[in-house]
Amino acid sequence: MPESSGNAGPRRQTHPIGDTIGQTVGVELESLVERAQAQIREVESLEELADIERSFLGKKGELTQQKKTLGSLDADARGAAGHALNDAVSTLTAVVGARRAVLAAASEAQQLEAERLDLTEVLSEVERGHLHLVTQARDRLEDVFVGMGFTVAEGPEVESAWYNFEALNIPEWHPARGSFDTIFVDLGEPEEVMLRSHTSPVQIRTMENNEPPIYIVAPGRTFRTDTADATHLPAFNQIEGLVIDRGIGLGDLAGTIDSFVKAFFGHEVKTRLRPSYFPFTEPSAEFDISTPSGDWLELGGCGVVHPAVLRNCGIDPEIWQGFAFGFGIDRLAVMRYQLDDIRELVNNDVRFLSQF
Ligand code: FA5
DSSP states (O other): OOSOSSSOOOHHHHSOOOSHHHHHHHHHHHHHHHHHHHHHHHOOSHHHHHHHHHHHHSTTSHHHHHHHGGGGSOHHHHHHHHHHHHHHHHHHHHHHHHHHHHHHHHHHHHHHHHTOOOTTOOOSOOOOOOOOHHHHHHHHHHHHHHHTTOEEOOOOSEEEHHHHTGGGTOOTTOHHHHHTOOEEOSSSSTTTEEEOSSSTHHHHHHHHHSOSOEEEEEEEEEEOOOOOOSSOOSEEEEEEEEEEETTOOHHHHHHHHHHHHHHHHOTTOOEEEEEEEETTEEEEEEEEEEOTTSOEEEEEEEEEEOHHHHHHTTOOTTTOEEEEEEEEHHHHHHHHTTOSOGGGGTSOOHHHHTTO
């Protein structure tokens, strides 16, 4: 139904504040409401808004005080002034509510902005790390050998006496056993479980589990009671090589070592074999590489796989022959990067490591 039906309009208009006191109340109220609205419009924080709300609408607020004057008016004027006061309270409550909503939204937006993470931000100076020298050398060795047709094998760092010694033709009484400076683990029979002192046990594990022909390299950590000095670490890395095929001899070993050294160090570097002794190879040799100053540097040991080792792994030495080699990756990194002391590799001095 349309509102202008000829009936009485809103109460405020049908009950004008008639008498003097009523007029006084009406005028004061109007200016109070205007003053309050102006203050509310200008307020910039929720806390200040709450103060203003309290000062007009609170228990001791100005509007509440006005209500207390109603008792001194006559009945008619009291009714009109009462309505006017209630209207003023509702108006101000609505204005405070609207302002509070605006301020709350602004404060939330401000907080979101402060907590914003710019995922598209590009940092200009990113300090990138890189692989450790020994890891770089190991990766490169694997690449070179894989390029020559080898696959990469692995074995455990904790070994039994069988794999670390006996299957490699080093029985308990053998003097070579003492030369490996083994670190034993306090498990099972005394001196039966140990940290592997070389990567040669991986030869045995590979031959036990694979039919020849075999062409593997096995890089990994090895451990000895050696005291750390310029050329020794108690925990160091070796890489083992093993080839088992028909008609393999010392010439294949020498050719393989020479090819690998030239691929790793460069074509100008020469290699040589010197007679040596290992119980698991016969004949055995140490292999050296030439240095720019004309000296020779020992890189590792090698030899033709001993028939007893083949038999220990169930391989018939009448049909299959092979060669093996093993050398220190840390010492190789020392040579390649011309370091003075092998301990630099484990001091973890970032100023040193970041140069490579
Ligand atoms: C062996 O460990 C034999 N298993 C190598 C081998 C494999 C011979 C296959 C024949 C056939 P040797 O003890 O010499 O050999 O160690 C080989 C290389 O490991 C050394 O030439 C050296 O480069 C490195 N090496 C040995 N002890 C340490 C150490 N404490 N710190 C750093 N590198 C070491």
